[in-house]
Amino acid sequence: MFKGITQRIPQSLIMLSGFVMLLASAATANAQNFEGKKIVSVGVRYNGPPTVDEARIRGNMAVRAGQNYSAARLDDDVRSLYASGLVDDVRFFAEAVGGGVKVIAEVKTRGKIVAVGFLGNTRFSDRKLASVTKLKAGGVMSDEAILTARRNIQEHYRGFGYADVTVNHRIQPAAAVGTSELVFVIDEGARAEVRKIRFEGNNTYQSHVLRNEMKTKQKGWFSFFTKSGRIDVVKLDEDLDRVLDYYRNRGYLRATASVRREPVEDDRVDLVITIQEGAKFTVAQVGFGKLTVFSASELAPALTLNAGDGYSLSKMRADITTIRSYYGSRGYADAAVSPDIRNVTATSVSITYRVVEGRRYKVGRVTIEGNDKTQDRVIRRELPMKPGEYLNSVEMDTTRRRLKNMNYFNDVQVGASPSNQAGYRDINIQVDEKKTGSISFGLGFSSVDSIVGYVNLEQTNFDITNWPSFTGAGQRFSAKLQLGSQRTDFRVSWVEPWFLGQRLAFGTEFFYRDALYYSSEYEQSQYGTAISLRKPVSKRAYVKGEYRIEQITIDADSDTSPAFMREDGDFIRSAISLSYVYDSRDSNQLPRKGHKIDVGATYAGGFIGGDVDVFIVQASGSKHWNLWGDSILNLSGAFTVADTHGSNNFVPIFDRESLGGPHNLRGFENRDVGPRDAVTGEVLGGNTSAYASLEYTFPLIERVRGAVFYDVGLVNADSWDFGSDLYHDAGVGLRLNLPFGPLAIDYAIPLNSPDPVADQGGQFQFYLDYKF
Numbered sequence: 001m002f003k004g005i006t007q008r009i010p011q012s013l014i015m016l017s018g019f020v021m022l023l024a025s026a027a028t029a030n031a032q033n034f035e036g037k038k039i040v041s042v043g044v045r046y047n048g049p050p051t052v053d054e055a056r057i058r059g060n061m062a063v064r065a066g067q068n069y070s071a072a073r074l075d076d077d078v079r080s081l082y083a084s085g086l087v088d089d090v091r092f093f094a095e096a097v098g099g100g101v102k103v104i105a106e107v108k109t110r111g112k113i114v115a116v117g118f119l120g121n122t123r124f125s126d127r128k129l130a131s132v133t134k135l136k137a138g139g140v141m142s143d144e145a146i147l148t149a150r151r152n153i154q155e156h157y158r159g160f161g162y163a164d165v166t167v168n169h170r171i172q173p174a175a176a177v178g179t180s181e182l183v184f185v186i187d188e189g190a191r192a193e194v195r196k197i198r199f200e201g202n203n204t205y206q207s208h209v210l211r212n213e214m215k216t217k218q219k220g221w222f223s224f225f226t227k228s229g230r231i232d233v234v235k236l237d238e239d240l241d242r243v244l245d246y247y248r249n250r251g252y253l254r255a256t257a258s259v260r261r262e263p264v265e266d267d268r269v270d271l272v273i274t275i276q277e278g279a280k281f282t283v284a285q286v287g288f289g290k291l292t293v294f295s296a297s298e299l300a301p302a303l304t305l306n307a308g309d310g311y312s313l314s315k316m317r318a319d320i321t322t323i324r325s326y327y328g329s330r331g332y333a334d335a336a337v338s339p340d341i342r343n344v345t346a347t348s349v350s351i352t353y354r355v356v357e358g359r360r361y362k363v364g365r366v367t368i369e370g371n372d373k374t375q376d377r378v379i380r381r382e383l384p385m386k387p388g389e390y391l392n393s394v395e396m397d398t399t400r401r402r403l404k405n406m407n408y409f410n411d412v413q414v415g416a417s418p419s420n421q422a423g424y425r426d427i428n429i430q431v432d433e434k435k436t437g438s439i440s441f442g443l444g445f446s447s448v449d450s451i452v453g454y455v456n457l458e459q460t461n462f463d464i465t466n467w468p469s470f471t472g473a474g475q476r477f478s479a480k481l482q483l484g485s486q487r488t489d490f491r492v493s494w495v496e497p498w499f500l501g502q503r504l505a506f507g508t509e510f511f512y513r514d515a516l517y518y519s520s521e522y523e524q525s526q527y528g529t530a531i532s533l534r535k536p537v538s539k540r541a542y543v544k545g546e547y548r549i550e551q552i553t554i555d556a557d558s559d560t561s562p563a564f565m566r567e568d569g570d571f572i573r574s575a576i577s578l579s580y581v582y583d584s585r586d587s588n589q590l591p592r593k594g595h596k597i598d599v600g601a602t603y604a605g606g607f608i609g610g611d612v613d614v615f616i617v618q619a620s621g622s623k624h625w626n627l628w629g630d631s632i633l634n635l636s637g638a639f640t641v642a643d644t645h646g647s648n649n650f651v652p653i654f655d656r657e658s659l660g661g662p663h664n665l666r667g668f669e670n671r672d673v674g675p676r677d678a679v680t681g682e683v684l685g686g687n688t689s690a691y692a693s694l695e696y697t698f699p700l701i702e703r704v705r706g707a708v709f710y711d712v713g714l715v716n717a718d719s720w721d722f723g724s725d726l727y728h729d730a731g732v733g734l735r736l737n738l739p740f741g742p743l744a745i746d747y748a749i750p751l752n753s754p755d756p757v758a759d760q761g762g763q764f765q766f767y768l769d770y771k772f
Helices: 017-027 029-034 056-057 071-084 126-133 143-158 207-211 233-248 296-302 313-328 376-379 393-404
Strands: 039-046 087-097 100-109 112-117 166-173 179-189 193-200 256-263 270-278 282-288 337-344 349-354 364-371 410-419 424-433 437-448 450-464 475-484 488-498 505-515 522-536 543-555 569-583 594-604 616-628 632-644 689-699 704-716 727-738 741-752 763-768
Touching: 039 056, 056 100, 071 087, 071 100, 112 126, 126 143, 126 179, 143 166, 143 179, 179 193, 193 207, 207 233, 233 256, 233 270, 233 313, 233 410, 270 569, 282 296, 313 337, 313 349, 313 393, 364 376, 393 410, 393 424
Parallel strands: 039 100, 112 179, 193 270, 282 349, 364 424
Antiparallel strands: 087 100, 166 179, 256 270, 337 349, 410 424, 437 450, 450 475, 475 488, 488 505, 505 522, 522 543, 543 569, 569 594, 594 616, 616 632, 632 689, 689 704, 704 727, 727 741, 741 763
């Protein structure tokens, strides 16, 4: 319907912030002499057709009758009106009335968009694209909304392989006075998917190594949900930079790269990346330009790139950050560092860091914007800097990282701007909130639990006092129900991460569990509550104390052996525990480097009360190495010792240990390694257990990794007994990163079993491979 319509370019579609500020200043210049005088009235005057109700105009203005006149407030109103998308032009005028001042806002309002159309689209219908834009005709549209719609159309096309699509728009008059039509003009370009990514000229590094540096991937088996094979020209440019960074981090300072597309078949292309490696450089010398705040001798020891080293772009960037951090920690927020790189020989360079130091500032006002749900105090308590302190750019980076790690925001921006106070900088924090509540349900399965249905309700920004939304206070709430053939689990937990205004997490939970999979000779159920306190002791470590009280019921089968009948009954278990955790892993789902250590002790009974008098010591750990071809070597293990205290000399079955199954000895059935009952042959468990696993995983195809592993472990009846024969197994597996979660499938064969009953041959283990 829009073909053949006369084009008209509007006066202004996008208002740049600098232009808005200039216009605001000019528009209020005629009224500067009225500063501080009483405003007697505020009027609105239209320049052109009144296409927007006066009430909507006033709703975006803060100036009101009865206030004192303020040019700064009018500047804010100008910005607010432009941002609303209601006006194409706005000016404020002021005139004296008696002893006060009359303010008039003269506005040129935008026409209502009565129709949205498309030109140039052949792949998708107008109706489909209209839904993609998420725009509705019949009202005024802001520039931001229109530009967002353009991006939505581009992303939709690129999702179907149209990497070169371009989208523009124009606004043209409609038939009725004061109305307009919005037309999106689309150049679809050609459709193409990546069959292969090939490299030319890479004499030093193999192609698969360079491909691993790229976000663009070849089309694979799971491309329908991984989106592999799709070309995004912006991401492709970033990929070239990543490949070049790989070279430049290894000395190839002058390396260059270019990419071309070679059509093959069925709308597919090969991406051919040509590399010019150049010479490999070393660093002949490193120095500094003129310095006044620090001396070269103070900065030099902190550098990672030194004379005699191979040139590395990443190390040089890290050193620039370090130098800026030195200055930022002293309040020199504007300090700028630039490297001056010069050839010394054909294969060596000198690096001189030239520093523009700027001046020292203190923290002025700290303003927070964008937090419609999250309370100000929840954000401010994460800030390491306070007004009046010297401005520390390192703490600004810390602020952004802390707020981002809260997982309440899509994006966090932290910046400094000139303050009204000389020698100060105001801190501006802009957050983009995201949904923090979720409800999930479905079916899970494993070789242990069989099929389990679950419902999980979670809110990570909870407020127990804010009815009915219950959001905004930064608390954590979770409720989970699992029902299956082998278990019933229900758990509700709540955590206040800043208890008593301190970085001290207070948590409580209520739980119920009824499990059949422990043994065929008895059923175990338990319910109770726990409270805990967790305190960070460093950036990566914390200590946690907990008190837990629960009733545990062991319901032994009526025809079982005396050993299991001895366990039958109800027990009150009252226990305190203390643990220390250090975690430097780069991910809790697929860690490639770092390690985690968890050590703790539990004391039940005695002066705490209850029917169970035991003392338990346990420790676990894991270490991860990222090797060639994105392969990963993992070493993990744990030990647990349960002992009695006081007059008691019996550790109940629910505190005894056994091994076997998907999380330790994978070549044996679940909980089938340990001391056995002589009558039934079932595992009774022991007071000491230990195991270790060595696993090597490697990428096969997108979202799928192969694995080979070796497990070894023991379970002994006595406490502190680590001296018996060992159980061994080895196997292979797959690690699938699926949309519903990470799934692991393993097949393991026992290599040695001191207990012949435990050796049941090769075992398949499959389970959701969540790590925490």
